[in-house]
Amino acid sequence: MDTKTKTRISIKQIIKDLIPDINYQLLFTFILGLVVLYVVFFKLLKTKTSKNVIALLGLCGSGKTQLFYQLCHGIDVLSVTSVKESSHSLSISDSRKVTVYDIPGHDRIRYSLFDKIKSQLKALIFVIDASAIQEEIKDVAEFLYTILCDGSVQGCKPNILIVCNKQDIPFAKGASLIKSSLEKEMNLLRVTKSNQLKSVGTGENNNSFLGYQGQDFEFNQLKSFKISFVDAVASKGEQIDSIKNWLKTI
Numbered sequence: 001m002d003t004k005t006k007t008r009i010s011i012k013q014i015i016k017d018l019i020p021d022i023n024y025q026l027l028f029t030f031i032l033g034l035v036v037l038y039v040v041f042f043k044l045l046k047t048k049t050s051k052n053v054i055a056l057l058g059l060c061g062s063g064k065t066q067l068f069y070q071l072c073h074g075i076d077v078l079s080v081t082s083v084k085e086s087s088h089s090l091s092i093s094d095s096r097k098v099t100v101y102d103i104p105g106h107d108r109i110r111y112s113l114f115d116k117i118k119s120q121l122k123a124l125i126f127v128i129d130a131s132a133i134q135e136e137i138k139d140v141a142e143f144l145y146t147i148l149c150d151g152s153v154q155g156c157k158p159n160i161l162i163v164c165n166k167q168d169i170p171f172a173k174g175a176s177l178i179k180s181s182l183e184k185e186m187n188l189l190r191v192t193k194s195n196q197l198k199s200v201g202t203g204e205n206n207n208s209f210l211g212y213q214g215q216d217f218e219f220n221q222l223k224s225f226k227i228s229f230v231d232a233v234a235s236k237g238e239q240i241d242s243i244k245n246w247l248k249t250i
């Protein structure tokens with residue numbers, strides 16, 4: 001008898017001595033269960049910790065880069081239209097760090113850059129130029145609608161902050177007015193979007209219709225997201241405290 005077989009027999013003997021009526025099948029199932037639990041636990045932990053991205057989104061010129069520099073470096077920046085994303089690690093509390101991405105607003109590149117990070121979203125900051133919202137409402141609503149319909153974004157359930165920036169400019173619209181204007185615009189948009197999908201024969205697409213059927217669209221119908229609106233002035237970090245406070249809550 002070799003030493004390996006001897007050891008196996010003695011281990012079996014020890015277990016038998018300890019628990020005389022042992023059911024090996026039950027023991028095996030128990031150990032297998034523990035292994036499965038261990039794997040699932042670590043997978044869950046990994047998914048939770050890997051969602052540490054905050055994306056700054058919005059149309060060109062809304063003030064994303066200005067806000068990015070204020071939040072991450074506490075400085076003002078003389079910015080030009082961005083053509084590639086910038087990122088920076090930011091501490092949002094003593095023990096938590098996130099990576100903030102400034103995604104350029106140009107419609108040719110914003111989606112491809114956003115696609116790279118959207119599966120790791122912890123939160124989204126959507127920046128609007130409140131002084132130009134009357135002219136830009138359709139584009140803003142379309143961009144926001146597309147983001148909210150995205151399957152990966154819906155899967156991440158990020159907290160969303162809609163920043164109504166440039167409140168220092170006379171006649172800039174306030175957050176509550178912008179919220180209701182966006183709801184009206186998105187109400188129209190979801191009819192066109194779902195009709196477009198029907199006409200190309202894709203049938204029902206759960207992601208394309210936001211809110212409740214038969215009711216006017218309201219942001220609070222979106223249960224996957226926690227959406228808040230704030231007024232802000234990113235220039236010189238004049239009015240960004242509400243954004244900083246929100247970051248602590250995500």
Ligand SMILES: Nc1nc2c(ncn2[C@@H]2O[C@H](COP(=O)(O)OP(=O)(O)OP(=O)(O)O)[C@@H](O)[C@H]2O)c(=O)[nH]1
Nearest residue numbers: 060061062063064065066079082105166233234235
């Ligand atoms: N008055 C005022 N101007 C601002 C404010 N925030 C940003 N700006 C100005 O708006 C312009 C555009 O700001 P950016 O931060 O470059 O805008 P962006 O969203 O990053 O633009 P893209 O890179 O094209 O996507 C710059 O001239 C900023 O100085 C603000 O709160 N008030």
